[in-house]
Amino acid sequence: MMRSRFRGLALVVLPVALSACGPRDGDRNLDSLDNELVDAGNASRDPALTSALQDQIMVDPQLAQQANNDAVRPPAQPYSGAVPPDGVAIPPSGAVAATGASTSETLRKAPAPQGSCPQCRAARESLTLGALAAQQKDKRTSGCAGSMRYSARWAQRLPADLPLYPDARVTEAAGSEASGCALRAVSFASSASLQTVLDWYYTRVTRAGYSAEHQADGGEHVLGGTRDRDNGAFALFLTSRKDGGTDVDLVANNGN
Template sequence: MSAARAMLLPVVLLLTACGSGAPEADPLAERDPAVTAALADPLMADPDLTSQNRGNAALTGGGPAAGEIPPFKRGQAELDAARAAALDLVGGALRAAPAASAEQETSPADAATAAALVRALPWGRSCADKLGYTAAWAAKLPPALPVYPRGHVQEAAGSDAAGCRIRAVNFQTPVPGSEVVDFYATVAGKGGFALTAGRAGADLTLTGKAGGSVFALFVRERAGVTEVNLVTSGG
């Protein structure tokens, strides 16, 4: 064996040893299952929207989305799929929302943060400072008030503190705003909520109450996308 080959042999053996160890653990394997459920399809966020001006979005206090999040699809195929999923969820037909009976010039959904939005609601003022921000709250909405099927969650906040069982979720969908309101009129009506529809600034609104549970829905269309803020208390 030549001297050069003799010198190279230990190096080759060392590199072989370095590559023969056990593979690294998959970092996704230890992800909180609640967060996984919140971020998985159909609850998705659009990382490409982080550079947009979201001054009119209620939920901007949770920081940028993290993780392997699919992009927001806006085409006709996605719109049709979302509509079909919504109809399937409600049993094949939507009920029309009540006629608008209240109007105001500005919308609470113009608030800059989830806490500010909750504070603007009479039944949320004392709970606003208890909110925590994580996408997992989108998976913890009351069963009667889910995220619109295939809705793409942007941010979510909530609390389970005593007397402050609050959820505040911001999401987007390609489905027209009026259909989104009708969807919530349907699911909330089935859930026993007494409903009131109205307008607030640029938003269509729907509020409801059932026993100790209340909710407020704010829906607006902007740049070809419907943006929804849903806040629930109780339930």
């Protein structure tokens, strides 16, 4: 009797135990989901993903050396951000080609500076192009200074007979057309020497009918003049730079 009961109980328990050892439907579903995820992430099915994961990373050695990520102290020098050299703007055929002038052009020598230079002091005291224009002797120029607006586009609207020097690198420009004004002011740098820039502008203004007076105070030079036929006026402020080039401020009335 006891043996038959044990045998019956075994017949009931054994299927249950076997079912516990075998995979459940939920486990099968999880396995299938895992396989699907693995297959979905298989890079062999996506060429773009394969390329992104297996291609070499492009590294700039110079920038990597500047990273300085593990340094306790700041770098010994600023990260490289060098300004292009002055000669980068010169066209292949030479600076003269930019003005349309003949390569055989002979520049007129500007006269030696005469007398004191009150305009040199005005330039030193002026922090902006507008302030510099306001201190000009020409009344039309000084009267328009208050309405000047700053934008690089004014550098392209200088009088035709007072253009930018061929390799000029413009740093600031301003102008005004309010109430009949035609005022332009530009600050720029050139790789040419002060005397070369001075002679270049002296040649152009005298050929265009302007008077031209040269003044100087130490290393500061001013070339200025007027033209009777249209009441045009200009003032050119030049200072030598340590690299042999020239810093220039040009103020001109009757701009384009």
